[in-house]
Amino acid sequence: MRRTAAVWAGKATGALSRISRRGGGTTLPGDVARAIDPDVLRKLSRDLKHGAVVITGTNGKTTTSRLISWLLEGAGHSVVSNRAGANLIFGATAAALERAGVNGRLQADWGVFEIDEASLERAVDEIQPRAAIVLNLFRDQLDRYGELESIAKRIETAMSHLPEQSRAVLNADDPRVAEIGMNLTRKPLWFGLDDTSVAMRELPHAADARTCPRCGASLQFDAVYVGHDGVYRCPNGDFARPAPEIAATHIVLTGFESLAMDVDGAHIELPLGGLYNCYNALAAFAAAISLGLDEAFIADRLRSVRAAFGRQERLEAGGRRLNLVLSKNPAGFNETLRTAIDLAGGRYFLIGLNDRRADGTDVSWIWDVDFERLRGRAQVVVPAGNRANDLAVRLKYAGVEGAPPESDPARALNALISATPTGETAHLLCTYTAMLDLRTELVRRGWAKPYWET
Amino acid sequence: MARHKKTFTVGWLYPDLMNIYGDRGNILTLLKRAEWRDFEARLIELGRGSSKRMDEVDIFFFGGGQDREQALVYEDLLETKQAPLERAVTAGAGVLAVCGGYQLLGHYYQTGEGERFPGIGMIDVRTDAGKRRFIGDVIVDTSLVDVQPPTLVGFENHSGRTFLGPKAKPLGRVRMGFGNNGEDHTEGCLQGGVIGTYLHGSLLPKNPHLADHLIRSVLKRRGITELAPLDDAAELAAHEKILARAKTPDGPRAQR
Numbered sequence: 267m268r269r270t271a272a273v274w275a276g277k278a279t280g281a282l283s284r285i286s287r288r289g290g291g292t293t294l295p296g297d298v299a300r301a302i303d304p305d306v307l308r309k310l311s312r313d314l315k316h317g318a319v320v321i322t323g324t325n326g327k328t329t330t331s332r333l334i335s336w337l338l339e340g341a342g343h344s345v346v347s348n349r350a351g352a353n354l355i356f357g358a359t360a361a362a363l364e365r366a367g368v369n370g371r372l373q374a375d376w377g378v379f380e381i382d383e384a385s386l387e388r389a390v391d392e393i394q395p396r397a398a399i400v401l402n403l404f405r406d407q408l409d410r411y412g413e414l415e416s417i418a419k420r421i422e423t424a425m426s427h428l429p430e431q432s433r434a435v436l437n438a439d440d441p442r443v444a445e446i447g448m449n450l451t452r453k454p455l456w457f458g459l460d461d462t463s464v465a466m467r468e469l470p471h472a473a474d475a476r477t478c479p480r481c482g483a484s485l486q487f488d489a490v491y492v493g494h495d496g497v498y499r500c501p502n503g504d505f506a507r508p509a510p511e512i513a514a515t516h517i518v519l520t521g522f523e524s525l526a527m528d529v530d531g532a533h534i535e536l537p538l539g540g541l542y543n544c545y546n547a548l549a550a551f552a553a554a555i556s557l558g559l560d561e562a563f564i565a566d567r568l569r570s571v572r573a574a575f576g577r578q579e580r581l582e583a584g585g586r587r588l589n590l591v592l593s594k595n596p597a598g599f600n601e602t603l604r605t606a607i608d609l610a611g612g613r614y615f616l617i618g619l620n621d622r623r624a625d626g627t628d629v630s631w632i633w634d635v636d637f638e639r640l641r642g643r644a645q646v647v648v649p650a651g652n653r654a655n656d657l658a659v660r661l662k663y664a665g666v667e668g669a670p671p672e673s674d675p676a677r678a679l680n681a682l683i684s685a686t687p688t689g690e691t692a693h694l695l696c697t698y699t700a701m702l703d704l705r706t707e708l709v710r711r712g713w714a715k716p717y718w719e720t
Numbered sequence: 721m722a723r724h725k726k727t728f729t730v731g732w733l734y735p736d737l738m739n740i741y742g743d744r745g746n747i748l749t750l751l752k753r754a755e756w757r758d759f760e761a762r763l764i765e766l767g768r769g770s771s772k773r774m775d776e777v778d779i780f781f782f783g784g785g786q787d788r789e790q791a792l793v794y795e796d797l798l799e800t801k802q803a804p805l806e807r808a809v810t811a812g813a814g815v816l817a818v819c820g821g822y823q824l825l826g827h828y829y830q831t832g833e834g835e836r837f838p839g840i841g842m843i844d845v846r847t848d849a850g851k852r853r854f855i856g857d858v859i860v861d862t863s864l865v866d867v868q869p870p871t872l873v874g875f876e877n878h879s880g881r882t883f884l885g886p887k888a889k890p891l892g893r894v895r896m897g898f899g900n901n902g903e904d905h906t907e908g909c910l911q912g913g914v915i916g917t918y919l920h921g922s923l924l925p926k927n928p929h930l931a932d933h934l935i936r937s938v939l940k941r942r943g944i945t946e947l948a949p950l951d952d953a954a955e956l957a958a959h960e961k962i963l964a965r966a967k968t969p970d971g972p973r974a975q976r
Contacts, residue, residue, distance in 0.1 A: 405740070408740065408741070408877055413740075413786040413787065413788075414786060415786055415787065415788045476736060477737070477788075477789065477792060482792045484736060484767075484768070627855075627856065627857075627875075628741070628855075628875045628877060628920075628921070629875075629921070630741045630742030630745065630875060630920045630921045630922050631741075631742050632742065632745075633742035633743070633744045633745030633748070633922045633925070634739075634742050634744055653961075655954070655957050655958035655961045656925075656926070656958050658954050658957070658958070659925045659926065659954050659955050659958050660745075660925070662954050662955075663745070663748045663749060663752050663925060671954075671957070
């Protein structure tokens, strides 16, 4: 009874929130329903015919969730998922509510939930997932999450509480994630990259978690792929990257357009760019295998996937092509910059930095992003967002001549478009709410659809 | 005859372990501002293990780290860095220590778990553990007399409560934010050639006047007292933006 009341109240809230245009109703309904029945998500999760998958990690949650949903849907399953990146427990609850029927029951085969690192314990307890994926652990929003170490410990606790028949799917290339996996009683399914042709030789400035968990020595890297993710070992032999069962080889990256790689015997190609998306695709592949999908089917289905909101989203704007790429912490930003400059040959840029709660109120991390990469390559760089001035200083010290800082999204967009020749592509690399602000302006001009419709 | 450039050398203590809050911004600012004045700017990275080059350094930078890394640094600091660091500072080198680095230079710091680590005691400060974490924008009215504007802006994120002894003077008084301990309105410390502070953000890029104060104070020993002026419009605009939004009726969060 109580569950039915909670579901109805939540659904009504969602409908109202969309009608009143207060956003997509992606979180608030969860709040309302949980206030009436705190166990509503636990109960709804039990209705799932086959079970659920949870995805956590600093970067790539939304894309990986989308890939897994895409695979399950392609196999004929109905999937409930918190698609809009509302990844706190309330967002997962709201997603489940939206798909619940008039009887208060959730009618779906699978749940695919991306879960904020700090919410994972509760999500594992309530959702009881069949598989839990940890993508990576990078420094992110220290003002909100606290230190990486405390987040890592909370994830470890959550993973140790996974139900018996559940599988942990972990990135072997991330030293801190590997440490979590090695402490688990049941062996995880490891995934990782095995192609040194796409590796960097040195760690980027933003790298962290580089010491051996046993003896404290600085880890030695034989290959660096993304941030501090790579092939590493302790010089004293106390710790090393676990051998991945699901390994990617023969990686080919084509700008923001596509990537290709071989995994086991399968050849995978998908229309997403950048080395960081190799990890997301590989994680989705590993999860899908652990859920019983067929390798050949996975490879075939991935060819036709579409990007998630603000993750390499491509738009037409006044005769220019815009490429929106969420870039919210040093590890992620360095990757999107690398892809935009080195792989896609980008020359026109808008960098958006906000310091609202969802972005992190501390902007010092921009000094760990290698904006130096833009020097001599970018034709135009518009610093935008409410901390555009900080970006302007960062660019100055990187030796990059930026356009005047512009905090107003409409004016920043105008500056970018007027500086980008017709037919060219401009890359918009933005933090979360800076992206929302720009999208609102793009929607107003009829160049983009509201985010809950993507 | 080839003209030899004057050198300016920054020593970065534990760049791989103590670099949590965009500390690279402080390093870049010192190096660039020296380069723009035609100095040959050099960076020496001082990781774990002993270095023979500590006496070449003009300014040491010591940043913040996470507890796990701070514990690793601690032993090495006592073993291989304390003596040469003290020698260099006595000879006129400067130190900028932020957050964790600031705490480690004091008499002791106590962790959240109640464990007490003796510091190297270069500055007359002690740090106790606090329950609540102090997080947010900070504006400081600085006690330095040779800097203009008279404010410093930054971001703090610490649970340590630092108290100054009689030999340490505060770097300034907080107009907004918590500062050293949230009680006595002081922020940071000045003692000899050492500046300790909780401000990152990064600190120096938005406070070019503090960067120049540091550079000037260490070059004095080489007879250089004046620095060529630079165009700081971008830096000071970012500085001013933080001051301006603190003045809005709803305070600093209003414009977020």
